[in-house]
Amino acid sequence: xxxxxxxxxxxxxxxxxxxxxxxxxxxxxxxxxxxxxxxxxxxxxxxxxxxxxxxxxxxxxxxxxxxxxxxxxxxxxxxxxxxxxxxxx
Amino acid sequence: xxxxxxxxxxxxxxxxxxxxxxxxxxxxxxxxxxxxxxxxxxxxxxxxxxxxxxxxxxxxxxxxxxxxxxxxxxxxxxxxxxxxxxxxxxxxxxxxxxxxxxxxxxxxxxxxxxxxxxxxxxxxxxxxxxxxxxxxxxxxxxxxxxxxxxxxxxxxxxxxxxxxxxxxxxxxxxxxxxxxxxxxxxxxxxxxxxxxxxxxxxxxxxxxxxxxxxxxxxxxxxxxxxxxxxxxxxxxxxxxxxxxxxxxxxxxxxxxxxxxxxxxxxxxxxxxxxxxxxxxxxxxxxxxxxxxxxxxxxxxxxxxxxxxxxxxxxxxxxxxxxxxxxxxxxxxxxxxxxxxxxxxxxxxxxxxxxxxxxxxxxxxxxxxxxxxxxxxxxxxxxxxxxxxxxxxxxxxxxxxxxxxxxxxxxxxxxxxxxxxxxxxxxxxxxxxxxxxxxxxxxxxxxxxxxx
Numbered sequence: 150x151x152x153x154x155x156x157x158x159x160x161x162x163x164x165x166x167x168x169x170x171x172x173x174x175x176x177x178x179x180x181x182x183x184x185x186x187x188x189x190x191x192x193x194x195x196x197x198x199x200x201x202x203x204x205x206x207x208x209x210x211x212x213x214x215x216x217x218x219x220x221x222x223x224x225x226x227x228x229x230x231x232x233x234x235x236x237x238x
Numbered sequence: 239x240x241x242x243x244x245x246x247x248x249x250x251x252x253x254x255x256x257x258x259x260x261x262x263x264x265x266x267x268x269x270x271x272x273x274x275x276x277x278x279x280x281x282x283x284x285x286x287x288x289x290x291x292x293x294x295x296x297x298x299x300x301x302x303x304x305x306x307x308x309x310x311x312x313x314x315x316x317x318x319x320x321x322x323x324x325x326x327x328x329x330x331x332x333x334x335x336x337x338x339x340x341x342x343x344x345x346x347x348x349x350x351x352x353x354x355x356x357x358x359x360x361x362x363x364x365x366x367x368x369x370x371x372x373x374x375x376x377x378x379x380x381x382x383x384x385x386x387x388x389x390x391x392x393x394x395x396x397x398x399x400x401x402x403x404x405x406x407x408x409x410x411x412x413x414x415x416x417x418x419x420x421x422x423x424x425x426x427x428x429x430x431x432x433x434x435x436x437x438x439x440x441x442x443x444x445x446x447x448x449x450x451x452x453x454x455x456x457x458x459x460x461x462x463x464x465x466x467x468x469x470x471x472x473x474x475x476x477x478x479x480x481x482x483x484x485x486x487x488x489x490x491x492x493x494x495x496x497x498x499x500x501x502x503x504x505x506x507x508x509x510x511x512x513x514x515x516x517x518x519x520x521x522x523x524x525x526x527x528x529x530x531x532x533x534x535x536x537x538x539x540x541x542x543x544x545x546x547x548x549x550x551x552x553x554x555x556x557x558x559x560x561x562x563x564x565x566x567x568x569x570x571x572x573x574x575x576x577x578x579x580x581x582x583x584x585x586x587x588x589x590x591x592x593x594x595x596x597x598x599x600x601x602x603x604x605x606x607x608x609x610x611x612x613x614x615x616x617x618x619x620x621x622x623x624x625x626x627x628x629x630x631x632x633x634x635x636x637x638x639x640x641x642x643x644x645x646x647x648x649x650x651x652x653x654x655x656x657x658x659x660x661x662x663x664x665x666x667x668x669x670x671x672x673x674x675x676x677x678x679x680x681x682x683x684x685x686x687x688x689x
Contacts, residue, residue, distance in 0.1 A: 153240065155246075157249075194242055194245050194246075196240065206304055207300070225249060226306065227248075227249075227304075227305055227307075228305050228306075229240060231305045231489065231492060232244055232245055232248055233240070234488045234489065234491065235244070235248055235485045235488045235492075236241070236247075236485070
């Protein structure tokens with residue numbers, strides 16, 4: 150089971166470090182990652198394998214959303230099926 | 239492999255264009271709860287609903303979290319209560335039991351305080367209909383609907399006359415709360431059995447014991463997609479709407495199958511609807527304006543809505559294994575920012591709304607009318623709307639709110655999804671009383687010689 154972690158917001162030091170720290174902490178394996186900075190907006194999409202999470206999906210998702218105290222970054226954790234069903238026939 | 243553009247498109251649909259799943263509605267049959275002792279029957283109703291739907295809200299929230307898509311409402315539809323009330327007893331007992339079940343399960347609404355009287359009244363129907371004003375005034379989360387006509391049986395004008403009085407009485411009983419009772423009462427022609435949307439949802443007798451339906455939304459997504467095509471012809475617009483409706487519906491199908499799996503209940507249908515909310519960027523009227531109308535309600539509105547409604551269905555049908563409900567674009571006036579503006583400015587009139595209902599998914603929806611409107615005028619509005627549905631073999635409905643103590647031009651405010659809006663003009667100088675008082679039945683229309 151894979152999930153897409155997306156992070157959009159103002160660029161700052163250590164965003165990827167914080168996101169990957171949560172992945173490691175919850176035992177989520179990073180499968181793919183793409184990132185760019187458009188002007189000063191940070192945009193990252195990460196695909197993670199979460200079959201062997203050591204916590205519940207909800208906890209993983211909450212931890213991710215709170216990495217910056219829930220302020221400047223828009224962080225979403227969404228199951229990959231939502232994209233597959235929407236964009237693939 | 240996932241494409242980053244697709245991912246970003248989905249995220250912006252949710253975060254900027256108000257894409258959401260409007261409702262997960264669990265349909266529950268209460269036929270096995272009927273008992274000649276109404277109290278005993280109401281207890282069984284409460285037990286069955288809380289047993290089957292106890293996890294509904296939690297499941298909805300879990301799915302919301304897993305997929306990152308908002309699911310706004312969790313609701314329940316039940317067998318028309320008139321069928322249970324037929325065994326005897328005061329129908330109000332059932333209204334109280336349903337409210338208790340709504341409180342226990344935490345759902346937003348339970349629909350099905352209903353009667354199907356398109357050809358005539360059977361035992362229990364009249365008592366239930368007469369109890370609607372009280373039932374809606376003493377409960378918060380119960381919705382009521384009455385089917386008064388169909389293409390196959392014609393229009394029961396006795397029921398139409400009665401419903402005019404019931405709508406008025408409901409408004410009077412809830413006058414201290416902006417007449418909100420009437421926002422929970424729908425009068426149908428050709429009602430569907432698997433509708434997940436309130437206030438008209440009930441669980442038809444042809445449905446399984448328990449089933450899960452999903453209603454999608456997303457007017458903002460369609461509007462945003464059309465914005466990217468400022469100069470295309472109408473064929474191109476229809477194509478864009480179809481594509482967008484497909485994507486929205488796929489999301490509904492995914493959520494529906496997942497909810498069905500988690501709840502251990504068969505999946506019913508996806509209702510392919512564009513359901514607006516009063517929020518900015520979530521309006522059906524704004525889609526019509528994006529197509530090129532200066533404001534909704536002017537000449538051309540009906541044609542634009544016909545295109546939109548048809549394209550939504552064409553796009554959605556392929557995206558789901560099972561489509562049903564009311565499927566199409568809703569045009570509830572007080573729940574749609576664009577409609578509210580058009581009605582305030584005087585460009586959108588009741589007559590135009592009636593014409594629009596011939597090509598959209600339902601009917602005259604959430605329209606505030608002057609408090610002095612007599613019952614026979616409300617009945618006549620219902621009869622007109624039912625005639626459109628009956629002749630065109632489509633579902634039509636009337637949900638009007640007589641604003642007791644207020645006049646045309648003033649405003650009603652319900653708050654939340656029900657919104658607010660101006661009180662619209664109706665013809666009050668001349669009366670249809672004699673026509674309505676004749677009562678009886680309008681015969682079913684011919685199905686051939688269609689001109």
